[in-house]
Amino acid sequence: MRTRGVSLKKIAGAVLLGVGVALLASLTLYASTYTVILVTSILMYVILAMSWAMFSGPTGYISLAPAAFFGMGIYTAAVLGLKLPLGMVILIAGLGSFCLALLVGALTLRLKGIYFVIFTVGLVELIKNLVLWYEVTFTGTRGRFVIPADNNTIYHIMLAILVALLLTAYLIRRSRFGLALQSIGEDELAAAHVGVNVNPLKTIVFAVSAIFMGAAGAIMATRWSYIDPYIAFNPLVSFMAVLMAIFGGLGQFYGPILGAVIMAYLEEMLITRFPYHYMLIFGLVLVATIVYLPGGLVGLAPKLRNWMARVRRATPGG
Amino acid sequence: MLVTILDVVIAGLLMGGLYALIAMGLSLQYGVARVLNVSHGEFIMLGGMITWTLTAQYGLSPLLSLVFCGPLTFALGYLLHRTIFRRLAATAESPGVFEGNSMLTSFGLMFIIQNLALVIWGPEIRGYSYLAQPVNIGGALFGANRLLTMSVALVVGLVFYFYLARTRMGMAIRAAAQDRGAAAYMGININRVLAVCFALGAALAGIAGILISISYPVNGLMGFEYTTIAIIVVVLGGLGSIPGSFIGGFLLGLVGSVVTYFEPGLALAAYYAIFILLLLVRPTGIMGN
Numbered sequence: 001m002r003t004r005g006v007s008l009k010k011i012a013g014a015v016l017l018g019v020g021v022a023l024l025a026s027l028t029l030y031a032s033t034y035t036v037i038l039v040t041s042i043l044m045y046v047i048l049a050m051s052w053a054m055f056s057g058p059t060g061y062i063s064l065a066p067a068a069f070f071g072m073g074i075y076t077a078a079v080l081g082l083k084l085p086l087g088m089v090i091l092i093a094g095l096g097s098f099c100l101a102l103l104v105g106a107l108t109l110r111l112k113g114i115y116f117v118i119f120t121v122g123l124v125e126l127i128k129n130l131v132l133w134y135e136v137t138f139t140g141t142r143g144r145f146v147i148p149a150d151n152n153t154i155y156h157i158m159l160a161i162l163v164a165l166l167l168t169a170y171l172i173r174r175s176r177f178g179l180a181l182q183s184i185g186e187d188e189l190a191a192a193h194v195g196v197n198v199n200p201l202k203t204i205v206f207a208v209s210a211i212f213m214g215a216a217g218a219i220m221a222t223r224w225s226y227i228d229p230y231i232a233f234n235p236l237v238s239f240m241a242v243l244m245a246i247f248g249g250l251g252q253f254y255g256p257i258l259g260a261v262i263m264a265y266l267e268e269m270l271i272t273r274f275p276y277h278y279m280l281i282f283g284l285v286l287v288a289t290i291v292y293l294p295g296g297l298v299g300l301a302p303k304l305r306n307w308m309a310r311v312r313r314a315t316p317g318g
Numbered sequence: 319m320l321v322t323i324l325d326v327v328i329a330g331l332l333m334g335g336l337y338a339l340i341a342m343g344l345s346l347q348y349g350v351a352r353v354l355n356v357s358h359g360e361f362i363m364l365g366g367m368i369t370w371t372l373t374a375q376y377g378l379s380p381l382l383s384l385v386f387c388g389p390l391t392f393a394l395g396y397l398l399h400r401t402i403f404r405r406l407a408a409t410a411e412s413p414g415v416f417e418g419n420s421m422l423t424s425f426g427l428m429f430i431i432q433n434l435a436l437v438i439w440g441p442e443i444r445g446y447s448y449l450a451q452p453v454n455i456g457g458a459l460f461g462a463n464r465l466l467t468m469s470v471a472l473v474v475g476l477v478f479y480f481y482l483a484r485t486r487m488g489m490a491i492r493a494a495a496q497d498r499g500a501a502a503y504m505g506i507n508i509n510r511v512l513a514v515c516f517a518l519g520a521a522l523a524g525i526a527g528i529l530i531s532i533s534y535p536v537n538g539l540m541g542f543e544y545t546t547i548a549i550i551v552v553v554l555g556g557l558g559s560i561p562g563s564f565i566g567g568f569l570l571g572l573v574g575s576v577v578t579y580f581e582p583g584l585a586l587a588a589y590y591a592i593f594i595l596l597l598l599v600r601p602t603g604i605m606g607n
C-alpha cells in the first residue's frame with residue numbers, strides 16, 4: 001500500500017509539473033505583455049531562491065554569494081552580447097559562474113559558519129569594486145549597454161533555465177549525493193567519518209547551483225539593457241534569494257518556489273509605488289519568519305494538520 | 319615628502335579612530351552576545367541623522383547630541399535583545415543555528431531601520447558645518463572637526479575599556495564572554511548581561527554616528543558601508559577581541575589612507591581584498607587564538 005501511495009503521489013506530482021510547465025510555456029500566446037514581463041521577474045526569483053536552497057538548504061551553509069554569480073552572468077551578457085548568439089552567451093554565463101563558484105567553494109567551504117557567510121558578503125563587494133575600478137580606469141565609463149532581446153524570448157529562456165534547475169535539484173535531492181549533503185548539514189564530522197567526501201561534494205554542488213544564477217543573470221541583463229557594477233552586483237539579490245527560500249521553507253522541495261512566487265509578486269506590486277515601504281515589509285517578513293516561523297510557510301502545513309486533528313478529536317462524535 | 323607621509327598617516331589615524339569605535343561595538347555584540355549584527359551600521363546612521371536634525375533644524379551643538387543619542391540607541395539595542403534575540407537563543411537547537419538565525423534577523427532589522435529612516439528623512443545627503451577651520455599639524459592641514467571626532471572617539475574608547483576592566487558589570491561581561499555557563503553558576507544574570515552588551519554595542523554605534531556627522535555628510539543609506547567596514551575590522555582584529563578591534567580599526571584606517579593616496583578608486587576594493595585574504599590565511603585575526 002505504502003509504495004503504491006508514494007508512486008501515485010509521484011505520478012500526480014509529475015503530471016502537475018507537466019501541466020504547469022505547458023501552461024507557463026504557452027503563456028505568451030494568450031497573456032498580455034505586462035503579464036509576461038511580470039511572470040519573467042517571478043521566474044527569475046524562483047530560480048535564485050531554488051538554486052540557493054539547492055546547496056544551502058541541506059548543508060546549512062548560508063551563502064550570500066548569489067549576487068556575485070548573478071552579476072557574473074550580467075557582465076557576460078554585457079561583454080559578449082554583441083559578438084555571440086544569445087544561447088551561447090547564456091551557456092558561457094552559466095559556465096563562468098560555475099568556474100567562479102568552484103574556485104570560491106574550493107577556497108572557502110572549509111570556513112565554518114559565520115566566517116563563510118561574511119566571506120560571501122565580502123566577495124560580492126570585492127568583485128563589484130574591482131569591476132567598477134576597471135571600468136572607470138580602462139573603459140572610461142561606469143556602465144554598459146546590453147543588446148536587448150524580445151520579451152517573449154527572455155520569458156521562454158527563463159522558463160527553460162527554471163525547468164533545467166528543477167530537474168537538476170530534484171535529481172540531486174533524491175540521489176545519494178542529496179543524502180550525503182543532508183548528512184553534512186546535520187553533522188559534518190560524522191558525515192566525513194562514514195565516508196562522505198565532504199569538501200569536493202560541497203564544492204561541486206555549490207558550483208552547480210551557481211550555473212543557474214549566472215544563466216538567469218545573463219538573460220535578465222538583456223531586459224534591463226543598461227547595467228553598471230552597482231546594478232549587477234547588488235547585494236540585495238542575495239538577500240532576496242535567501243529570504244524567499246527561508247520564507248517559503250527549506251523543509252520541502254516546493255518551499256522556496258512558494259516563497260519566491262509570493263514575495264516576487266509582492267515586490268512587483270509595491271516596489272515602484274512604495275519602494276521604502278516595500279523594503280520595510282521585506283525586513284519585517286524576514287524577522288517575523290525567523291523568529292515565529294522557523295520552518296517557513298511549508299512548516300505551517302503539519303502544524304495546521306495537527307491543530308485540525310486536535311479539533312476533530314475534541315469534537316464529540318467526530 | 320615628509321609632509322606627505324605625515325599627511326597620509328594622520329589622515330589614516332583620524333579615520334582609524336572612528337573605525338575602532340565602530341568595530342568595538344560590533345565586537346562586543348558578537349564576542350559576548352554572539353549576534354553578528356549586520357544592522358550595526360543602521361545605528362550609526364540613526365546617530366548621524368538625529369544629530370543632523372538637532373543641529374541643522376534646532377541649532378543645538380552636535381556634542382549635546384551625545385547625551386541624547388547615546389541613551390536612545392542603548393535603549394533600542396536593549397529592547398531588541400530582550401524581545402527578538404533572547405527568543406531566538408531560547409528556541410535555537412545549537413549555538414551555530416543561533417548565530418545563523420540571529421545574523422539573518424539582523425539583516426531584516428537593517429532593512430526595517432534603514433527604510434524607516436528613508437521614510438522619515440528621505441534619501442537626500444545631509445550635512446552641516448561645525449568647527450570647519452583648518453588646523454596645522456607639522457605642515458599638514460586638517461579640519462578641527464576631524465581632530466574633535468578623533469579625540470572624542472579616543473575618549474569614548476578609553477572610557478569603554480575602563481568600564482570593562484574596572485566595574486562589576488564589566489567583569490560580568492568578560493566572564494560571560496569567556497564561559498557563559500560558568501558565569502551563570504557564579505550568580506551572573508546572563509540574559510541581562512547579554513542585553514547590556516548588545517545595547518552597549520548599539521550605543522557605541524550611535525555615538526560613532528554623531529562623530530561621523532560632525533566631519534562628513536550623512537544620509538539614510540550610509541549604514542551598510544560602515545557595517546562592512548566594521549565587519550572587516552572585527553575580522554582583522556579577531557572576532558570577539560575588543561583590543562583587537564581597537565588596533566584593527568587604526569590599521570585599516572592607515573591602509574585606507576595609503577591606498578587612497580596612490581589610487582583613490584581602489585580603497586574599498588583594498589579593504590575587501592585584505593579581508594578575503596585574511597579569512598583565507600588567518601581567519602582568527604591578529605589578536606585571536
